[in-house]
Amino acid sequence: MVRGECRCPYKYGKELVQPSPIPDWLEDVMLRWLQEFGFDRESLPNSVNLNLYEHAGHSVGWHADDEPLFQGKVQDARIISVSLGAPRRFRIGMRGLRRAKKMMPDKGTVSDVMLNHGDVCTMEGLFQKHFLHQLSRGKSTTPDPRVNATFRWIVEHAAPCPFHVPRSEDGSDASVVGSDALKAPRSAAKAKARLKQNGAGAVRVSGRCRVTGIGGSEGAQTKTLRPPNRGELQRESFQ
Numbered sequence: 001m002v003r004g005e006c007r008c009p010y011k012y013g014k015e016l017v018q019p020s021p022i023p024d025w026l027e028d029v030m031l032r033w034l035q036e037f038g039f040d041r042e043s044l045p046n047s048v049n050l051n052l053y054e055h056a057g058h059s060v061g062w063h064a065d066d067e068p069l070f071q072g073k074v075q076d077a078r079i080i081s082v083s084l085g086a087p088r089r090f091r092i093g094m095r096g097l098r099r100a101k102k103m104m105p106d107k108g109t110v111s112d113v114m115l116n117h118g119d120v121c122t123m124e125g126l127f128q129k130h131f132l133h134q135l136s137r138g139k140s141t142t143p144d145p146r147v148n149a150t151f152r153w154i155v156e157h158a159a160p161c162p163f164h165v166p167r168s169e170d171g172s173d174a175s176v177v178g179s180d181a182l183k184a185p186r187s188a189a190k191a192k193a194r195l196k197q198n199g200a201g202a203v204r205v206s207g208r209c210r211v212t213g214i215g216g217s218e219g220a221q222t223k224t225l226r227p228p229n230r231g232e233l234q235r236e237s238f239q
């Protein structure tokens, strides 16, 4: 769902989800949740996804929210998600090479946190460039519903949206949904070439994931997930 005149579709896995306007009641709820973090009606995020997980067997595999719409691989991007209902385990890890075409984290870099009812999880900075996340799959198919509302800012509007601006004169357009322009290298050779180009040891990994209980300054716990250091990488966080 999108705010105002925005009509950007959203590609979720293989599915292209057509946009619908955020209803007034949801905007009111967003404001109630997010004003604690300093947002007002004007500064609210301009898109939200609602995910329903009916039971523990419903999950999301390793991925990054790195769609061109949000530009999270090239600039500071904020993603805020609110969890409601059943607790579920959220895991993050550093983006590694793909295995069997699937995005996978590097070994030894994975950390996790339980997302409970009312928790707010933020992914900040260049998190989507350097890290992957997933919602773990459990075995049970007994009904135990969880709803997740993920708020993001669309900054590069996609082709069918009235806010879409073609980006370059050569006709390439990173904001078209499904563009390959910002994808990570798929092979070890390409990754190596990129390291060489950037200078090994000088790769900056920045970004942060935090989880905070909503509605309570009293006793609210904030947990910051920090995967362990990996030798050649220098890590920096936006604090």
Ligand SMILES: O=C(O)CCC(=O)C(=O)O
Binding pocket: 049, 051, 060, 065, 081, 090, 115, 133, 134, 135, 148, 150
């Ligand atoms: O349900 C969650 O907490 C995560 C959902 C997610 O990562 C996504 O929709 O991109």
Ligand SMILES: [Fe+2]
Binding pocket: 063, 064, 065, 133
């Ligand atoms: Fe995600």
